[in-house]
Amino acid sequence: MTSAAVPEPATPRRRGRPGYDQATILRTAVDLFNRRGYDATSMGDLARELGLTKAAIYHHVDGKEQLLSAALDDALDELTAAVTEATQPTSDLSAYERLRSVVRRSVEVLMAHQSSVTLLLRVRGNSEVELAALQRRRWLDDQLAELVAQAAREGSLRADIPPRLVSRLLFGMVNSLVEWYHADGTYDPGTVADAVTDLAFDGLRAR
Amino acid sequence: MTSAAVPEPATPRRRGRPGYDQATILRTAVDLFNRRGYDATSMGDLARELGLTKAAIYHHVDGKEQLLSAALDDALDELTAAVTEATQPTSDLSAYERLRSVVRRSVEVLMAHQSSVTLLLRVRGNSEVELAALQRRRWLDDQLAELVAQAAREGSLRADIPPRLVSRLLFGMVNSLVEWYHADGTYDPGTVADAVTDLAFDGLRAR
Structure with missing residues (x-):
């Protein structure tokens, strides 16, 4: 038939x-x-x-803006979870340990959600959706700067660089991964996460 | 009159x-x-x-492309001068000292030429001019990775992170300044240059 x-x-x-x-x-x-x-x-x-x-x-x-919003939420939800966990005052860990752990976790989030984090980092505030994302980014920045300040007060983090500047440089290094990292096997995610954390906290000078 | x-x-x-x-x-x-x-x-x-x-x-x-070319040259000429000086084999300084100094100098160049460096970092290779700029950037990256490798061989730089990865992270942190640095007096250039160098080489952990 x-x-x-x-x-x-x-x-x-x-x-x-x-x-x-x-x-x-x-x-x-x-x-x-x-x-x-x-x-x-x-x-x-x-x-x-x-x-x-x-x-x-x-x-x-629904449209282009819904796609943008979903992508930004994907990046922001993961980063917010990492930062919220690190800033729990109930944690048994020192501020230094929690800072070190949130840096490592941020590197992992960035590598696992590279496209949406890349998009997030390029947002300039041209719409309501972008402004809301920038506001969430600022909240993250504030939390991280406060965690840096706590670790310095605790005596475990050097206190001669302003906390906000430390936070900028630390997450500047983390965020710069979007420019060159490729999940092509050249570097496995664990190697990169260790390298960022070791460089930032222990420094490059041989000991 | x-x-x-x-x-x-x-x-x-x-x-x-x-x-x-x-x-x-x-x-x-x-x-x-x-x-x-x-x-x-x-x-x-x-x-x-x-x-x-x-x-x-x-x-x-002559036109838009000449303006792009002039801006990219402005950034690249300064960075090339800094890297060339640091990689002079005749220098009395150790590779570690020269690396530390070129990181500091790069931060200074970035702050003094922020607009043209920002433009350089966004180039994606869409024209002959952009491809030529990317080729000059790659030369700089190669020189810096080789200097990192030298400092590690010398024994003064930690050798457990691959040199190319160290170089990526180091200059990723430097380059991230274009995203937030404002020459508005919040941080003076010397403070920022010291902070980047101290963080990278000595680490954030209190000693």
């Missing part, structure tokens, strides 16, 4: 390919935003990249 | 304002490139920003 049926027109309306879900669309969108810039990327560009119609994408997501 | 002269028409053809020279145009162009992105900035945008006609700008410069 099938072979006898009238064939479909040779050039049917382009349809959403099967197998595309929200996660795939988000991942592709974030890579495209990072490559071309969020503002310069349209939903049409994303549709072309995925080989989908715009209508098919809108079946899964 | 002057007061009696026939006045000029009230709306003359817009002319180049006096006092604009190539250096002012370059400085404004680099700030605009950093704010909007090089690709998204037109010579018309630059003209509007300067309050000049495009013709007036073309009187001073």
Whole structure:
């Protein structure tokens, strides 16, 4: 019966390919935003990249800003969890140990969520979504600077560099990973996390 | 006599304002490139920003790419001078001392030439000019990684982190300054240069 049926027109309306879900669309969108810039990327560009119609994408997501928001939340939720754990006053660990551990954990988060952290670090506050993300980043920065100050008061961290400056440099080094780290096996994540922590806390000078 | 002269028409053809020279145009162009992105900035945008006609700008410069090239050279020439001095084999200083000194000098160059270094760090290789700049950056990276390796062989630098990774993290921290440093007096350049060098070589742990 099938072979006898009238064939479909040779050039049917382009349809959403099967197998595309929200996660795939988000991942592709974030890579495209990072490559071309969020503002310069349209939903049409994303549709072309995925080989989908715009209508098919809108079946899964509300629009470009929802994709941005989801990506920024992905990065911020992980970083917030790490920082919240490190700043629990109930912890048995010293501030120094908690600072060292949150630096290491941040490196791991960055490597595991590199695309969304890259996007987060490029946000400049051009919309409500971006402003909200910047506000969450500032909260993280404040918490980390306070943890640095605690570790210095405790006597375990050098106190001759202003805490906010220490925090900037420490997380500046962590964040710089987005510029060159590739999950291609050149460096495994554990090696990089150890290197950052050892360099920052113990220094490069041979002992 | 002057007061009696026939006045000029009230709306003359817009002319180049006096006092604009190539250096002012370059400085404004680099700030605009950093704010909007090089690709998204037109010579018309630059003209509007300067309050000049495009013709007036073309009187001073050949075009957008010449401005990019001049800015990248500004950053690269300074960094190259610092690295070349540090890697002179004739120097009396140890590799460790020369590495420590080139890190400090790089921080100073970055703060003194922040706009052009920012532009350099965002170059992705979209044109001949950008590819040439990336090639010069790679040369700098290679020289610095080799200096790190020398200092480790000398026994004065820890040898348990791969030299290329040390170099990435060290200059990742230096380069991250472009994201937050403001020459507004919050931190004077000497404090920042000392902080980076002390953190990197001596570490944050209190001794």
